[in-house]
Amino acid sequence: MVDQIQKIHDKAREEDVPIMKDDGIAFLLDYIQSHESIRDILECGTAVGYSAIRMASLRWDMTVDTLEIDPEMFAQAEKNIREAGLEERVHCYLCDAAEFSTKKQYDLIFVDAAKSQYRRYLEHFLNNAYPHTIFIFDNLAFHGIVDDESLSNNRSTIQMVHKIRKFREALLKDERFETVYYPDIGDGVAVAKRKRN
Ligand SMILES: C[S@@+](CC[C@H](N)C(=O)[O-])C[C@H]1O[C@@H](n2cnc3c(N)ncnc32)[C@H](O)[C@@H]1O
Numbered sequence: 001m002v003d004q005i006q007k008i009h010d011k012a013r014e015e016d017v018p019i020m021k022d023d024g025i026a027f028l029l030d031y032i033q034s035h036e037s038i039r040d041i042l043e044c045g046t047a048v049g050y051s052a053i054r055m056a057s058l059r060w061d062m063t064v065d066t067l068e069i070d071p072e073m074f075a076q077a078e079k080n081i082r083e084a085g086l087e088e089r090v091h092c093y094l095c096d097a098a099e100f101s102t103k104k105q106y107d108l109i110f111v112d113a114a115k116s117q118y119r120r121y122l123e124h125f126l127n128n129a130y131p132h133t134i135f136i137f138d139n140l141a142f143h144g145i146v147d148d149e150s151l152s153n154n155r156s157t158i159q160m161v162h163k164i165r166k167f168r169e170a171l172l173k174d175e176r177f178e179t180v181y182y183p184d185i186g187d188g189v190a191v192a193k194r195k196r197n
Helices: 002-014 022-033 050-056 071-083 115-128 155-173
Strands: 040-044 063-068 090-094 106-111 129-137 177-182 189-194
Touching: 002 050, 002 071, 022 050, 022 129, 022 189, 040 050, 040 115, 050 063, 050 071, 050 090, 063 071, 071 090, 106 115, 115 129, 115 155, 155 177, 155 189
Parallel strands: 040 063, 040 106, 063 090, 106 129
Antiparallel strands: 129 189, 177 189
């Protein structure tokens, strides 16, 4: 299993599949391990299933529902999940995350899909959150460009980082959550805990 996970990781890096940075995934796994109440996880943005497989491998009682819009990524993720023997507990859905609808409630909602849609995902998946549910967002620094736009001269990247910055600022002020932002972890990770009413 360890070998298989390493192979998925190395292949993704070679092929420039944007899996989470190594320190980001280590942080996410540590967080889950230190919160035993986390059992059911929703992930927006599967890619090849690397982070979903890592999360589901932590404990036998965990489930991961993971959403991917790209059919090729989805097919690779399905294969990797099957080969890891996790198909009973990791369910991958081919869909736009913002359109995914379920009555299931999740303990952790990990958001790593379309960066410009983070606000939409947050509001949409509040319907699937318990009072104790944690939201974790990656890429809130977007390679440092959110805080230093001179790092890019691509117009669409700049438009996207404006959206990410607006979302990040709004999340940090959002009274419904207690949010901690870790700029130096992964690609800028935020952990938002719902406040109990
Ligand atoms: C950063 S990658 C996910 C990496 C993965 N979480 C990991 O660390 O192994 C983001 C993925 O989200 C997918 N994606 C982008 N927009 C999406 C959407 N609207 N709904 C679902 N998936 C989306 C992309 O195709 C891409 O595979």
